[in-house]
Amino acid sequence: MTRSSEKPYSIRVFVPGGRPDGLRVIEKSNWTGLGIVFPRSEYADVKGRDEFGRTGVYILVGPADEGDLPTIYVGQGDPVKARLDSHYATKDFWTWAVFFVTKDNSLNKAHIGHLEARLLQLAKGAKRSQLDNSNTPDPSPLSEAESADMENFLVDILSVLPLVNLGVFEKPQDVGAGQQVLELHARGVHAKGYESGDGFVVLAGSDVHSEETPTLHNYLRAMRKSLVSEGVIVPNDKHFQLAENYEFNSPSQASSVVLASTNNGREAWKDPSGRTLKEIQESTAKAE
Secondary structure, X not given: OOOOOOOOOXXXXXXXXXXXXXXXXXXXXXXXXXXXXXXXXXHHHHOOOHHHHOOEEEEEEEOOXXXXXXXXXXXXXXXXXXXXXXXXXXXXOOOEXXXXXXXXXXXXXXXXXXXXXXXXXXXXXXXXXXXXXXXXXXXXXXXXXXXXXXHHHHHHHHHHHHHHOOOOOOOOOOOOOOOOOEEEEEOOEEEEEXXXXXXXXXXXXXXXXXXXXXXXXXXXXXXXXXXXXXXXXXXXXXXXXXXXOEEEOOHHHHXXXXXXXXXXXXXXXXXXXXXXXXXXHHHHHHHO
């Protein structure tokens, strides 16, 4: 599933309290949905709003116990507030949350069951977060028409989430037309990847060094361990290998995980002629 149909659209973010890191109400053009984002610290102040009393699907977000991947919990509420009240009292990990309802409160229990299950499926498939959920339910049975409506609603949700810095539900795309593939040759490994809008994608089949150097940051060690446990990094004849395309937060994070040594990715990734990513970007800036 892609984030959107790649057609232009507009997003409106309303900040009721005047603080951009506080409560935000998100609307998208030609969409009946509403996204509500809020920090946990403000929950007691904002939970009385009308949107919290509607039926919807929500995501709790917090830092990982170790590594660089966020911890998330996906759930549904009829209404949302009842479930959030429970999590506010019993779940410690989350620091902020986002939930999605409709302007006319037209979602029902089956609808949000479908959305919850699909978001969990996508999160597990993307492997870009630590899931706090203990199980993954199957999507609720819906008619063909309702299922199509919810899949379209899901596309709209996915188009909004990156705007609140939550891009954990989508796998990176394959190399597109005109996409510049860069390579890394060091420490006896060979990897390929490309710069993306959200960071840097290392392509499936790329080598990953098996021996970590003392310079490797602890959070990168934890990330490598997590990717091994998730099956993203798998054993190879000599070292490790990426089993699938994987998107890192930056070129440096990508090259450091691949080389098992902290380094500058803008110097490590190069085109076939030997130009570094840094040189390519500098040349592009001068040309512009």
